[in-house]
Amino acid sequence: MLPEERTYRPELLPRQGEINAWLFALLASLALGLLHQQGVVPVFSWIFVIFLLVSALSISLGNWMDRRTILRIAADGVSFENGLRRVSLTWSQIDEVRIRPARWGEQIQVIGEQSHFSFNTLGELQFKGENRAKVGFGQGQEILKEILNASGLTRKKQNDRYAYYSRA
Numbered sequence: 001m002l003p004e005e006r007t008y009r010p011e012l013l014p015r016q017g018e019i020n021a022w023l024f025a026l027l028a029s030l031a032l033g034l035l036h037q038q039g040v041v042p043v044f045s046w047i048f049v050i051f052l053l054v055s056a057l058s059i060s061l062g063n064w065m066d067r068r069t070i071l072r073i074a075a076d077g078v079s080f081e082n083g084l085r086r087v088s089l090t091w092s093q094i095d096e097v098r099i100r101p102a103r104w105g106e107q108i109q110v111i112g113e114q115s116h117f118s119f120n121t122l123g124e125l126q127f128k129g130e131n132r133a134k135v136g137f138g139q140g141q142e143i144l145k146e147i148l149n150a151s152g153l154t155r156k157k158q159n160d161r162y163a164y165y166s167r168a
Contacts, residue, residue, distance in 0.1 A: 005074040008143055010066055011122065011134040018063050021056035028052050071119060071137065073146050078110065080117040087117045094151040099144070099163040105136040108144055119143070 028049045035041045068083035077090035089112045096111040104123020110116060121140025125133040137143060153165040 005072055008071045008073070008137055008139055010069050010119070010137050012066055013063065013133055013135065015063065018056070018059045021052070021059045025049070025052040025056040069119075071143060073143065073150075078147060078150075080110075080119070085117065087112075087115045089115065091151045094147070094153065095166060097144070097148060097151070097153055097165040099165075100161065105140060108140065108147075110147060 029052075032041060032045055032049045035045065065082045065084060068081065070079075070081045072079045077088060077093070079086075079088040081087075089110065093112040093114075094110060095113055096109075098109040098111070100107045100109070102120055102123065104125060105121040107118055107120050109118040119140065120136035121144065122134060122136045122138050124131045125135060148165055153167060155163065156166050157164040
C-alpha cells in the first residue's frame with residue numbers, strides 16, 4: 001500500500017492561444033456588425049464568426065478544465081476531478097487500464113465497473129523542431145506504475161495500438 005496521499009496536476013498551456021482566439025472572434029464579430037449595418041452579409045461570414053466564437057469557447061472550456069484537473073493517489077484508491085467529472089475508485093474497483101498512443105504522450109484509461117476516467121502522460125508540443133509547450137501529466141508514467149501496482153492488474157495484451165491490463 002501507499003504511505004501517503006499524493007496529488008498531481010497536469011501541465012498547463014499558456015493562455016496566449018485562448019486570448020488570441022477571443023480577440024479574433026471579437027474582431028470578426030465587430031466586422032460582421034459593421035457589414036450588417038451596410039447591407040446584406042453573406043452566409044459564409046455568419047458561419048465564420050460562429051466558428052470563431054465556438055472555437056474560442058472550446059479553448060476556454062479546455063483551459064478551465066485543465067486548471068481544475070486533479071488526480072489523487074491514496075492508500076485506498078485513486079480519484080480524478082476536472083471541473084466536470086469527479087471519479088473515485090478503490091484499488092479493487094479498477095477492472096482495466098488501457099494505454100493508447102496519443103498525439104502527445106499516451107492516453108491512460110482507468111476503467112471501473114461503474115465509472116472511468118482518462119489522463120494523458122507528458123507530451124511536448126513542437127514547432128519547427130523546437131519544444132514550445134508541455135501537455136498532460138508530467139509524472140504520468142509514475143502515476144501509471146502506481147495505479148498498476150496498487151490495483152494488482154497484469155498485462156493481458158499489447159500491440160502497436162494499445163496495451164491492456166486487467167485482473168488475473
